Amino acid sequence: MSEGIAKMGVQEIYKILPHRYPFLFVDKILDLMPGKSGMGIKEITYNEHMLLSSPVLLIEAMAQVAGVILAYPLLGLGDSLGGERGLKRGGGDYAGYLIEVKDIAFSGDVSAGDRLILNLALIQKFGNLFRFDGRAIVGDKVVIKGELSIAVVKTAKSPPPPDNPPLPPFTKGG
16 A cells, blocks of 8 residues: 555645745645655646746745654654644644755746646755755656755744733833
């Protein structure tokens, strides 16, 4: 039996990544192998001109797929999204940071109406650093390929703010 998860929609992605529209650049995750590899889909719409004019944001889309690949097992979501959903964070939050982009090659254009397929595979792990081989494909053409490095750190949870914080004293002529 495969370890992969057949499909993950945007609502499930919202449970994993902190990004929201217009900065969430992944619509679906297909064929996810938690901690190992995954394929994401981004349907490029006319309203997303920022993705069309900035290849750097296409790299960000690849990094977001890498984030899902890494975060899924860290957040204790288990082997599938069936049954009870929600994050079981085990005492803390995790943050992923894109720390390196290496050997990136841009070799094509992305246009409104294109389906961008984002394939990433973990190729190296050292402590909390993860290196991925990534490819962004439109149709049968690779438009971006290269390596991305992600650092994952555990962050302390902040206590919730008080309901009615005390106001600072008012001083006249201060």
